[in-house]
Amino acid sequence: MTENIKEWADIVLEKIKEKMDWCSEKNRDKLPYTTGPDGTYDDRLDPNIHWQPDNGPNWWTNGFWGGIMWLLYQVTGEEKYKDIARVSEYRLEKTMEDFYGLHHDVGFMFQPTAVADYRLTGNDRSRKTALHAATLLAGRFNPGGNFIRAWNDLETDTRGWVIIDSMMNLSLLYWASEETKDPRFRNIAVLHADKVLENFIRPDGSVNHIVEFDPETGEVVKSHGGQGYGEGSSWTRGQGWAVYGFMISYIHTGKEAYLDAAKRVAHYCMANLDETGIIPIDFRQPEEPAEEDSCGACVIACGLLEVADHVPEAEQAMYRRAAMKILRAIEEKRSDWSRGCDAIVQGCSGSYHNTDHGITMTYADYYFIEACCKLEKTGIFMW
Ligand code: GLY
Secondary structure, three states: OHHHHHHHHHHHHHHHHHHHHHHHHHHHOOOOOOOOOOOEEOOOOOOOOOOOOOOOOOOOOOOHHHHHHHHHHHHHHHHHHHHHHHHHHHHHHHHOHHHHHHOHHHHHHHHHHHHHHHHHHHOHHHHHHHHHHHEEEEEEEOOOOOEEOOOOOOOOOOOOEEEHHHHHHHHHHHHHHHHHHOHHHHHHHHHHHHHHHHEEEEOOOOOOOEEEEOOOOOOOOEEEOOOOOOOOOOEEHHHHHHHHHHHHHHHHHHHHHHHHHHHHHHHHHHHHHOOOOEHHHEEOOOOOOOEEEEHHHHHHHHHHHHHHHOHHHHHHHHHHHHHHHHHHHHHHHHOOOOOOOOOOOOOOOOOOOOOOOOOOOOOHHHHHHHHHHHOOOOOOOOO
16 A cells, blocks of 8 residues: 555544544434534434334444444544443344334444444453344345345335345344354355345446345346436445445455455446546436435445455555545545534435435444545454
């Protein structure tokens, strides 16, 4: 890695430490998702806010605040980050009692909280929670179709739906097998990853967000645009979940086909990266309005950095250069280092057709900070 990149990461990590020092204490008892008009983080546990049924404590992003705390714990060695991370973790534990509210995203919830805690401190309480979560995720596997089902019963029939985001949740299954030496979790992860490998990636390297399968046979029914512009489009955060998700499966299994898949999607992303380094919500959205998603940008950057770390030296620079273009754009044009906003990364979007554009999201901050830690080679591989 060039001196230049290391120097950049040193400077940015100092700014992250400075911001998180006050921001962590200000929001220590919350499960934050986004900031309000006054720049303060919301709280998914706020009893005055009427969230949707699986949108409160069970909200899929509720692990990222704790995850940020574990990243900072490793970077600074300060105990306070461990304590704040555990506030999140122990609150998330309670969602186990509300089985109905849990979903395909338990990996996002428990990998950066309970699994991180157990791996970093040996906390046995965390191990139990994490194994419980892994068992719930494994229970969503449909052996008739060889896939892990997304979502629960909605108005639409989602029994055969699979989403690209699921690739990120597989870490929980890989961890459970590595921890217990029982291969069943990993076997499920591999069957699911193979199903996604076969059915999500298009010839140009872009990926679908949602593919619907026949829940009895596993035959493809159709694809859906999901959070992107439409059917056949390429939602950028989904492209990021694919690059990073296939890398996770490669790192845990060593199966070359997953590295190859991550590279194909990475090349599609790099081919669509323009000189600004700003990422749209969907690489196939119309030119106007110029909607963007800094969160997708941070996820793609993390994925590209992982690819760079796992290919021969001669290939590394290309992936790292693209990741740095994205990260520099975030830092220079889309970051708030002031006390006026609790979040760092600005300009995120929930999905193309919703109105939640130009917002902050804790998981954008999480992946931005994780990317900076990767550049510094600091801390454990979280996923
Ligand atoms: N996993 C849903 C999202 O990325 O918004």
